[in-house]
Amino acid sequence: MTDLAWLTVADAAELLRTKKLSPVEYAKALIARAERHDPHYNAYLRATPDIALDDARRAEAEIQRGEWRGPFHGVPYGLKDIVDYVGLPTTAHSKILQNNVAKTDAPVTQKLRAAGGVFMGKLSTHEFAIGGPSFDLPWPPARNPWNRDHFCGGSSSGSGAATAAGLLPAAIGTDTGGSVRNPASMCGVVGMKPTYGLVSRRGVAPLSYSLDHVGALTRTVRDNALMLDLIAGHDALDPGSANIASGGYTSQLGRDIKGIRVGVLRHFYTSDIQADAEMAASIEAAAKKLADLGASVREVSTVPLGDYLACNRTILTSEAFAVHEQWMRERPQDYGALARERLMAGAFVRAADYVNATRLRRKLTEGFHALYADVDVIITTSSMDPACRIDDPLAVEYTYARQSRAPFNVTGSPALSVPTGFCQSGLPLAMQIVGKPFSEALIYRVAHAYEQATGWVTMHPQLI
Amino acid sequence: MANDTLTLAAVRQMAADIGLTRLTDEHVQQLLRATNAARARRDALRTLMQTQGITYADEPSHVFRLTGEHNHD
Numbered sequence: 001m002t003d004l005a006w007l008t009v010a011d012a013a014e015l016l017r018t019k020k021l022s023p024v025e026y027a028k029a030l031i032a033r034a035e036r037h038d039p040h041y042n043a044y045l046r047a048t049p050d051i052a053l054d055d056a057r058r059a060e061a062e063i064q065r066g067e068w069r070g071p072f073h074g075v076p077y078g079l080k081d082i083v084d085y086v087g088l089p090t091t092a093h094s095k096i097l098q099n100n101v102a103k104t105d106a107p108v109t110q111k112l113r114a115a116g117g118v119f120m121g122k123l124s125t126h127e128f129a130i131g132g133p134s135f136d137l138p139w140p141p142a143r144n145p146w147n148r149d150h151f152c153g154g155s156s157s158g159s160g161a162a163t164a165a166g167l168l169p170a171a172i173g174t175d176t177g178g179s180v181r182n183p184a185s186m187c188g189v190v191g192m193k194p195t196y197g198l199v200s201r202r203g204v205a206p207l208s209y210s211l212d213h214v215g216a217l218t219r220t221v222r223d224n225a226l227m228l229d230l231i232a233g234h235d236a237l238d239p240g241s242a243n244i245a246s247g248g249y250t251s252q253l254g255r256d257i258k259g260i261r262v263g264v265l266r267h268f269y270t271s272d273i274q275a276d277a278e279m280a281a282s283i284e285a286a287a288k289k290l291a292d293l294g295a296s297v298r299e300v301s302t303v304p305l306g307d308y309l310a311c312n313r314t315i316l317t318s319e320a321f322a323v324h325e326q327w328m329r330e331r332p333q334d335y336g337a338l339a340r341e342r343l344m345a346g347a348f349v350r351a352a353d354y355v356n357a358t359r360l361r362r363k364l365t366e367g368f369h370a371l372y373a374d375v376d377v378i379i380t381t382s383s384m385d386p387a388c389r390i391d392d393p394l395a396v397e398y399t400y401a402r403q404s405r406a407p408f409n410v411t412g413s414p415a416l417s418v419p420t421g422f423c424q425s426g427l428p429l430a431m432q433i434v435g436k437p438f439s440e441a442l443i444y445r446v447a448h449a450y451e452q453a454t455g456w457v458t459m460h461p462q463l464i
Numbered sequence: 465m466a467n468d469t470l471t472l473a474a475v476r477q478m479a480a481d482i483g484l485t486r487l488t489d490e491h492v493q494q495l496l497r498a499t500n501a502a503r504a505r506r507d508a509l510r511t512l513m514q515t516q517g518i519t520y521a522d523e524p525s526h527v528f529r530l531t532g533e534h535n536h537d
């Protein structure tokens with residue numbers, strides 16, 4: 001039997017369906033792995049082995065009766081701890097919400113439970129998905145499985161760390177300025193921020209209503225597409241939900257990419273911000289690999305990266321302060337220092353400046369989408385640097401803003417982070433593949449072709 | 465404007481005016497840094513509004529929509 005820690009969702013599903021793998025055996029193996037290793041990585045804020053074993057026993061009984069529900073039946077998963085799971089606290093990794101017990105499941109949770117998934121626990125996050133990595137919260141920050149002295153990205157830190165560490169094969173994260181793709185990049189896993197509105201945000205603690213997205217982190221592109229198949233879909237009770245048909249995200253996997261038009265958005269990482277040399281080189285190598293696979297690769301350009309970042313941050317901090325204003329009045333001391341300062345940035349943004357940022361957002365979005373007249377997908381950096389040390393606040397602050405993910409929260413575009421190798425110090429490198437709204441299937445097709453041609457997916461960290 | 469100089473005392477008063485009366489000295493220092501950063505972004509946005517040619521007719525990215533609008537083809 002393959003090491004259960006590194007089973008993909010797709011492979012596990014086949015073993016489970018054909019009764020060659022017991023869901024209980026699988027869950028027990030991953031529970032034991034977490035008990036052994038996670039004290040060094042803090043991916044779990046709250047592991048739930050009892051729930052996992054109950055879910056696994058139920059899945060086992062159902063599969064034995066021939067009632068296989070689909071690819072997530074008996075498969076372990078975790079939730080970033082801003083996503084509601086009924087009966088458990090949704091803490092947002094904050095003292096403010098440490099007793100905030102969810103009364104219902106979020107729709108994304110409902111879907112995973114209905115699919116027969118095995119719930120392994122709540123995963124660490126930056127406080128309220130904005131303040132981290134922090135050492136002044138009730139729980140420690142997650143660490144990078146490739147080197148625990150390094151940052152694992154965020155805010156979906158535990159989702160990235162747990163997936164990369166082989167503690168589970170798939171996790172849910174959220175992304176407002178890059179928070180699925182950042183940990184995916186730094187931990188060497190696959191992270192999709194789907195099109196705005198494709199996945200329900202109901203039952204997920206908000207950071208910024210108009211920029212929040214829910215997405216999946218997995219070790220392979222196929223697994224990510226499988227998870228999006230499960231969690232996507234219209235939710236009439238989410239005001240931002242897109243009323244559009246969803247699904248079919250694995251339908252193009254395995255098809256070649258001959259003739260697909262790939263734009264390289266180079267100025268983001270060469271002139272707007274100068275990326276780390278190894279990171280930039282990995283994007284160039286990826287562009288060449290895509291060309292070798294038959295894609296038609298050309299350079300594209302848009303407005304400077306800083307324009308998108310300014311727009312994103314003005315909207316994000318304004319909406320976030322609206323969420324947090326009452327707690328800031330009543331309990332400012334209960335926030336960690338990083339979350340408090342980042343949230344306070346919205347305290348005195350004038351209404352006119354917020355509205356103007358949303359007007360600018362429309363203009364930037366229209367301009368960006370015009371690029372798709374000439375290309376089908378766009379590649380660019382995700383993080384500008386490999387993961388810095390987690391105990392170096394100046395390095396964390398410096399690298400925090402050196403990213404090119406937030407533009408696609410502004411435009412609402414689907415954007416996938418895919419591993420592109422490792423730097424000399426052994427930390428992961430990554431690129432983003434971005435597409436037109438609701439073109440996730442095409443993005444997965446390109447990413448899958450690249451993944452299969454490179455083999456980064458077969459490399460795993462050695463845990464302590 | 466960019467050349468406004470916010471003092472600790474001024475930002476403490478601004479905070480009190482919106483009900484942020486429980487901030488410690490450390491919190492006010494944080495608020496000062498955060499507000500200065502936000503003001504720098506505001507100035508950048510004002511420049512962007514001009515370079516992007518945004519006029520009074522350019523609407524925000526999300527406007528109010530009535531529930532059920534899709535039922536009235």
